[in-house]
Amino acid sequence: MTQLKSRLMTFLMFLVPVLMVPEYTNAKEPSEAEIKEMIQEQFERMYQKGVDDLEDRIVITGGVKPFAVVTDTGDKTKTIRIKQIEEMPADLAIEVLRRSLIALVKKGKIGATAVFYTAANPNKESEADRVLVVEMEHIFGPTLAQLVPFNVTDGKARFGEQVVVEMEKKIFNINVGEESKE
Template sequence: MTQLKSRLMMALVLLFSGLMTTAPVNAQQASDAEIKQMIQEQFERMYQKGVKDLKERIVVTGGVKPFAVVTDTADKSKTIRIKQIEEMPASVALEVLRRSLVALVKKGKIGATAVFYTTANPNEESDAEQVLVVEMEHIFGPTLAQLVPYTVMEGQARFGEQVVVDMESRIFNLKAPDEVSE
């Protein structure tokens, strides 16, 4: 798992070196470098908290139902689990979780999300049976998905090479309401 953490950090550094677009900030606000650093630290905290939370679940059940780790507007990370999700099919559970996070974003409660779930490995050439997916989004724009193939053998999860990809925003893609004509 330590190797997985160091690979994530390296991937985040490489991704953020080219991903972050200039946010509309004035001279009194944080520099782009400071914003990138803050986002990277928030993503890393959410990732660590989520991995800690799912590590044993993967070994016991072979996968995990969708859950999220969010960073609120006070820069505190917390885990979001919806009790009813445990009884739902995985695809429905993922949609319910995403919609719940969008509702929190609309209320101004959260500034960053990391959605964790497992799914069957779509790569038929891989030995890994499952994939851990972590979709991370930030209110300032950066989004990424980390895909980590894994297999549970002899009571341990064995993780393969991770892939970090850019993705479309699903939580922070709020559209501004149309202006009301007078």
């Protein structure tokens, strides 16, 4: 029940700016289709911003250290990089990034996340030896991971066909209203 109240409070935080504008005072509650469209648009914006941010890095190093693109409660998209992560092993870096995002969620600062990192390709039959992983989560529930196999040859990244799968929540599996212990 408290998780439902927390989600409702976050939803209301999205609506407050709209309700404060006079011409929207008679606005009706968004439909399920409108909410799904908003979530899709946020996921697309975060994905595009992240891909734009990593293209050069992936060619130079053959991978990227974990970073995130988030949509804040004002519907602004921001990139989050933690300087110390650059020196950490990949598995530890991902965990540190996730914990940092959880702390921001608990403070009510973000409503959607996209965590970007590269890993060994789990599909041994693929020609690509690496995969770009993008884990996307939204406070309203949708959670998915996008895996894109790639190779870097002759100074160019060549991406294969993406696979999208549902995944377990890693960031929004907390009660948003609870105090951050991080």
